[in-house]
Amino acid sequence: MDKMKFENHYMKQFDEELEEIRTRLMEMGGKVEQQLQNAVRAVIEADSQLAEDVIKEEQLVDNMEVDIDEACILIIARRQPAASDLRLVMMVTKAVNDLERIGDEAKKIANHAVILASEDGTSKGYTEVRHLGQSVVTMLGNALDAFARFDVDAAMRTIEEDNQIDLDYKTALRELVTYMMEDPRSIGRVLNVLWVVRSLERIGDHAKNLCEQIVFVVKGKDIRHQ
Amino acid sequence: MNEANLATPAAAANAEKVEAKIEVKLDAKQNLEVADDQVTVGQCFTDAPKMTMRNVNVFYDDKQAIHNVSIDIAQNEVIAMIGPSGCGKSTFLRSLNRMNDTVESCRVEGEICMDGEDLYAPKLDVVELRARVGMVFQKPNPFPKSIYDNVAYGPKIHGLADTRVDLDEIVENSLRRASLWDEVKERLHQSGTGLSGGQQQRLCIARAIAVSPEVILMDEPCSALDPIATAKIEELIEELSENFTIAIVTHSMQQAARVSHRTAYFHLGRLIEVNPTEQVFTMPEHELTEAYITGRFG
Numbered sequence: 001m002d003k004m005k006f007e008n009h010y011m012k013q014f015d016e017e018l019e020e021i022r023t024r025l026m027e028m029g030g031k032v033e034q035q036l037q038n039a040v041r042a043v044i045e046a047d048s049q050l051a052e053d054v055i056k057e058e059q060l061v062d063n064m065e066v067d068i069d070e071a072c073i074l075i076i077a078r079r080q081p082a083a084s085d086l087r088l089v090m091m092v093t094k095a096v097n098d099l100e101r102i103g104d105e106a107k108k109i110a111n112h113a114v115i116l117a118s119e120d121g122t123s124k125g126y127t128e129v130r131h132l133g134q135s136v137v138t139m140l141g142n143a144l145d146a147f148a149r150f151d152v153d154a155a156m157r158t159i160e161e162d163n164q165i166d167l168d169y170k171t172a173l174r175e176l177v178t179y180m181m182e183d184p185r186s187i188g189r190v191l192n193v194l195w196v197v198r199s200l201e202r203i204g205d206h207a208k209n210l211c212e213q214i215v216f217v218v219k220g221k222d223i224r225h226q
Numbered sequence: 227m228n229e230a231n232l233a234t235p236a237a238a239a240n241a242e243k244v245e246a247k248i249e250v251k252l253d254a255k256q257n258l259e260v261a262d263d264q265v266t267v268g269q270c271f272t273d274a275p276k277m278t279m280r281n282v283n284v285f286y287d288d289k290q291a292i293h294n295v296s297i298d299i300a301q302n303e304v305i306a307m308i309g310p311s312g313c314g315k316s317t318f319l320r321s322l323n324r325m326n327d328t329v330e331s332c333r334v335e336g337e338i339c340m341d342g343e344d345l346y347a348p349k350l351d352v353v354e355l356r357a358r359v360g361m362v363f364q365k366p367n368p369f370p371k372s373i374y375d376n377v378a379y380g381p382k383i384h385g386l387a388d389t390r391v392d393l394d395e396i397v398e399n400s401l402r403r404a405s406l407w408d409e410v411k412e413r414l415h416q417s418g419t420g421l422s423g424g425q426q427q428r429l430c431i432a433r434a435i436a437v438s439p440e441v442i443l444m445d446e447p448c449s450a451l452d453p454i455a456t457a458k459i460e461e462l463i464e465e466l467s468e469n470f471t472i473a474i475v476t477h478s479m480q481q482a483a484r485v486s487h488r489t490a491y492f493h494l495g496r497l498i499e500v501n502p503t504e505q506v507f508t509m510p511e512h513e514l515t516e517a518y519i520t521g522r523f524g
Contacts, residue, residue, distance in 0.1 A: 220509030
């Protein structure tokens with residue numbers, strides 16, 4: 001539906017600069033999505049090598065954040081963007097922040113994956129991780145798709161998904177507490193799983209922020225905290 | 227849009243409005259021309275207007291420069307008029323104190339009132355009108371006289387000062403309000419044309435406010451000035467708005483964004499949109515406004 005076009009400026013260079021921050025944000029989104037997928041897989045498959053890769057590559061995501069932020073500051077300084085252009089630039093500076101935080105959470109998940117893989121024990125809680133992990137990966141993917149197409153409807157639908165994720169998170173917490181009560185020896189291990197689940201829930205919140213910013217870019221309407 | 231996400235019915239109604247607006251925009255995108263029955267969008271009218279303009283048309287011979295413009299200017303408001311070259315914003319501004327009277331071929335139709343008084347009434351004294359509605363031009367144009375005489379000229383011919391002391395006071399006050407006093411108090415009797423461009427422009431503003439106008443019209447007052455002089459004038463506009471009503475035509479959109487309360491966008495002689503300035507520069511209502519302020523004309 002709403003197709004935003006950031007082109008046809010009197011200054012062609014300006015078109016290119018806006019297109020570039022958009023493209024680079026999408027690249028960063030893709031990278032973060034992959035980090036998240038790998039981190040969740042590393043937990044479930046006890047793949048410590050994959051987890052190490054995620055931890056190493058977090059630096060890449062950090063660098064992307066700094067680069068994109070710099071490009072945005074340059075655009076503001078050079079072009080004094082207004083209206084939809086201004087909203088896009090502001091959105092991108094906020095979105096890179098959310099993406100970077102998602103990258104951080106993925107790294108935390110990977111850290112826990114290394115610990116979980118290094119010790120034997122129960123795989124209790126993995127079902128919860130797999131289930132919530134799938135939902136969160138899908139939600140992040142939907143958010144990035146909505147951004148690529150500036151699709152407000154898709155963004156609003158994706159925001160809804162966060163409610164389900166919050167519910168699933170609470171259910172998972174209850175399950176994990178039950179495991180710990182049933183078998184106190186598993187507490188240390190299940191706590192690690194609990195942190196993973198917690199990170200996944202946080203990622204859902206960041207994906208929701210992304211969607212709210214998409215609505216802001218297209219409609220100029222701030223729907224946060226409503 | 228998914229209604230479930232919107233907490234209140236009011237929010238939902240709002241969202242629908244936004245929805246409708248976007249669709250209009252998409253239609254307009256096909257075509258940057260203006261329809262003949264173009265209606266101004268936004269907030270053209272105010273509760274306590276200083277000046278009211280209704281269905282104003284301005285012609286140069288057969289050519290129509292302003293089409294059916296209706297707008298209010300509120301008391302103590304700073305209103306900015308923006309738009310591409312030739313859009314009619316200066317023509318409209320000049321019709322507010324009948325500067326267009328001096329142009330032979332120019333004809334103004336419609337209603338232009340200040341405090342309810344028709345400014346185009348045949349009996350109206352135009353010289354007195356221009357004291358009540360002062361004007362500052364693009365290029366600083368001090369008289370080739372001393373700084374003192376530049377400011378004193380208006381009060382003298384309008385009989386605003388009975389004594390030399392009164393006149394001295396008006397001159398000092400006006401120069402102070404124009405933030406020029408400290409720079410020129412030692413050389414009041416040197417020529418006004420010897421000042422820098424920025425100082426000359428502030429001298430012209432002092433000259434305009436010396437006759438205690440109610441409204442000040444500014445036609446690109448900073449376009450011949452450097453950034454520092456521009457900043458001084460902008461700061462001055464802010465201060466002056468406490469006592470005067472100001473309408474400013476500017477080519478600098480950042481300037482409009484900085485100094486004005488409302489912004490009016492003109493396009494091909496039509497008033498397209500009037501809205502609070504912060505809205506115009508973040509979420510303009512009309513597609514044409516958006517295209518202009520984001521630099522998509524060409």
